[in-house]
Amino acid sequence: MTLAATESPVISLEHVDFSYNSEPVLEDVNLTIHNREMIGIIGPNGGGKTTLLRLILGLLEPDRGRVRVFGKPPRQVSNRLGYVPQHMQFDPQFPISVLDVVLMGLAGRAGFGPFPRKLLRAAENALAGVDLADFRNKSFAELSGGQRQRVLIARALATSPDMLLFDEPTANVDSSAGEKLYKILDQLNKKMTILVASHDIGFVNRHITSVVCVNHQVNVHPTSALDGRNITDLYGNDMALIRHDHRCSQEGHSEGHSCSNS
């Protein structure tokens, strides 16, 4: 993590406030994330996880403070961001094939008219990357929750982003699909920064470098692999525990190294 500490951060939020209809959702958020970290964003429903993601994606503007992604305002770098939304929000009757969903990731960069072959190949490669190459002509609606989610990952990856933002990956996905997901994420993490928001602590696997707790305010915790047998029993797979006894100071949060995995 010494490398990460010397590099300029890929995401920085400084004194960010955000409210919906004068109802404060996030207050004085300071956050620094470095290249190729894998960050878990956890917190209760309504705590502001999705809002935090949307601020980083540039879909929302903060009331106060500054959001920078790759050193620039988020909207200027949206082509470098891959986003995987909650997969349950889609119209199950929408008549569309798996490959067409992946191609949507590229629709903004294609010229007008039919897709050029190069982009079709990029979409097919992205599907192959999530082990769904054989499903290209299936209906999106026919797939299981876990498969749909991988299609949405492929859609986000089709543009070869430098960062992946993931909203509620474990919602309505069974545990074997969850495991497959971790493998894909670990693989991707070698190339890019990953942010995963979840209300469920179960997704926090051993590869996560820091956990960001969001509940109106934001705290960053390091993760450390404790020998938590009882928790392993509960969740049934490799778990990392968050050291809630150790709270980083506000200054500590903005320093990536103090929140890295030991």
Added chain:
Amino acid sequence: MFEFLTDLQQFSFLQYALLAGIMASIACGIIGSYVTVRRTTYIAGAIAHCTLGGMGLADYLNKEQGLTFLTPLMGAVVAALLAALFIAYMQHRSTMRQDTVLSAVWATGMAIGIIFISKTPGYSEDLMSYLFGDILMVSPVDILLMGLLDLVLLVSLFLFYHRLVAISFDEEFARISGIHVGLFNTLFLCLVALTVVLLVQVVGIILVVALLALPAAAAGRLTTRLPAMMLVATLLCMASTAGGLALSYKPDLPTGATIILVAGAIYLASGLFAKVIHKLSTS
């Protein structure tokens, strides 16, 4: 039915009517499918009712003010596009509830139309033909204009298909992936407006929503991809307009209403057909 076929060869008004039905069906199948998967049939309803204002005003200016080049169809095009732009603007720039905006467009447009129609000679006949359509009165100029509108639709579809699908499926993601959602949503509503104008010529203002929704809904049951849905919806719409025209001819039934009943029957039949197919494939 037989009489319809023999008279079809003889009378040009029947040929025009059939041609108008086919022209309108192309737009109906394509845009009807988009509207159905986006679940925005009622936007089309609001735009359709708003065209009465344009038609009434154009007819008034034509007959009372001597602007003889103005036809109700031109008035309908302008009113529908204005309604579409207004709805698009309100969707993106205001927090007002969408159904409030649609109700306002729907009712205000109709009210304007009724006032101008009441000030124009031939009140009741015109109003009836606007509300319920009069495909037998379609002129060659109308058909030319309908062909032009179809061309605009097909070219837009060819150029912008993927962007329009992307904003329909997942607007937020479309925005992140660099698509100008506001622009393409406005374009989409303008295409809906043009389609509505075409369909108003065939079945009238009140029945437009049915002709947009029924063939597309039937096609949606029979297909699993949007392009196939558009093609099947176009064919079913052609079958409805041609069938309705033929069935209504001999007993002298209102053509627009008969077309809608045929479309309704096709919709019901598609449900049974889909059920049978499902049974066969699972047993």
